[in-house]
Amino acid sequence: MNNYGIDIWADDNFIIEDGVVKINYASKPSLIEMVKEIREQDYKGPLLFRFPHLIQKQIDKLFNLYNNAIDEYNYKGKFNAVFPLKVNQLPNFIHPLIKCGEKYNYGLEAGSKAELFLAMTYNKYGSPITVNGFKDKEMIHLAFIAKKMGHDITVIIEGLNELETILEVEKETNLPTPSIGIRVRLFNSGSGAWAKSGGIDAKFGLSSTEILEAFEMLEENNLSDMLTMIHFHIGSAMNTIKPLKNALKEAGHIYAELKNLGATKLNAINIGGGLAVEYSQFQRTLQYSLQEFANDVIFTLKNIAKQKGVEEPNIFTESGRFISASSTVLITPVLELFTAEFDEEHLRLKEINPPLIEELRDLYNDINSKTALEYMHDSIDHLDSLLKLFDLGYIDLEDRSNAEILTNLIIKKAIWFLEVDDYDELKRIDNKIQEKYLVNFSIFQSLPDFWGIKQEFPIMPITHLNKNPTRSASLWDITCDSDGEIGFDPNKPLFLHDLDLKKEEYYLGFFHVGAYQDILGMRHNLFSHPTEINVIFENNEVKLENILESQKIIDILEDIDYDTKQIKEVLKKNLDNNTYKILKKYLHDNSYLKTTWS
Known part of the structure; x- marks a missing residue:
């Protein structure tokens, strides 16, 4: 039978038993059982299931990997991590994430003013906040206020102009100055789809000359003690480890040189993200083990510190994709097979x-x-x-x-x-025997990375897995856009089952969608987010909580600045009350299609 590569990408989080996909945790409930429970509550359209226990698993794994390496090499620095809010800012994800990370002082990384407000509000005191991205005076002022609130906050400067603004705010206010980090533009770049985020032509970071100028500016203004971190990022989801080793050597020497120049309080290197997620259903793409990744970080930085006679730095990471991707599964019904009329x-x-x-x-x-x-x-x-x-x-x-x-x-x-x-x-x-499956979702809303960069996601039916799938499948979403299709790829073929949808339901699961997809999703055709459900386990049993229904049509129209009062008034004209009540009911429903299994 086809197991859809579940032994490659699932990390034992999901298993196939009795012909259905089950969660490999606690009582091992099946995904179809949870779908039916939600459908009985009359929630229609695609469903987005979030699994906080998988967030916890990934956070535990991340800290264990690095702490194992620290013990192995008798490393003197400490390991810290922050979650980059840009990966997923939604409350049904963030609230469980913060709770899962409490015992590790797991922090947050903000890249905009709005994200910084979230971090200032919800980050636990004592857990770090780092601030990345381009900043204006207001954003830097917010960081000073966060410091006054008691947050352990570090502002990573992306250019000398930001450092100048920090100096301005420091002079103009009586607020305590946050810690300062410098993002360095490395010569070395990463690997994989996001390799361009590193390298000498990268969007972010200071050159060697600018790093020296920044340190001189800090010294001249008696703020050199506020420089505590250097930061680099060479790519997300790196599939090979060699670029990391090269970048670590380069960043490690920059750290050591700054220490020897007099940056006495500099004590941390933030290595950004990079830990990969296995998205492939067909062959393993990762060319390293996760423990090897952590070991190389610790071993390389320890050797450089010893060579240059400086203290071993604390290590920060921002591996958001690694933490979040596996925690969310999109499940949606097949509405139609396009050969169904051929009988x-x-x-x-x-x-x-x-x-x-x-x-x-x-x-x-x-x-x-x-x-x-x-x-x-x-x-x-x-x-x-x-x-x-x-x-x-x-x-x-x-x-x-x-x-x-x-x-x-x-x-x-x-x-x-x-x-x-x-x-x-x-x-x-x-x-020669392809079938078109019409699926009740929008690729643009729920899988924007597939549409934008052809990112691969594990896809499989959640039932009928005790039967061979016999149809090579193309998936059509319900948007009126020809790009709303996952076409059949003979090199990475998706096979699905041939069945009568009038007699039985058929749901597809899209896995590893917890990173970026929620927040990058666009309202093409004015489809909103799917209905979200958090899956909690208590006393070994499953509970479905925090159900956030897909947005109503009237609310979507209001969000894009239509006068919804005017819409209702126009629609009400020339209609009797009973007809208008029906119309109003439709306005207060979501845009997804309604069928037997929807």
């Missing part, structure tokens, strides 16, 4: 049919396990010929319809025989 009851055969139509009838009636492959190929060739005859005006629309129906009936019958006798041969010809 015998729709045939419009005549007393006298074109010869190729009669040959298709014979193929359909005579097909067996020995002839299945041959007849399927013949039927596809016949259909091609008949479509050309239609274009030339030699057959009519009824003939064309009959050709399409008979060909698809032959393909389905052949699949049934081949599934039993020659499944490998069936997979070899998957381009």
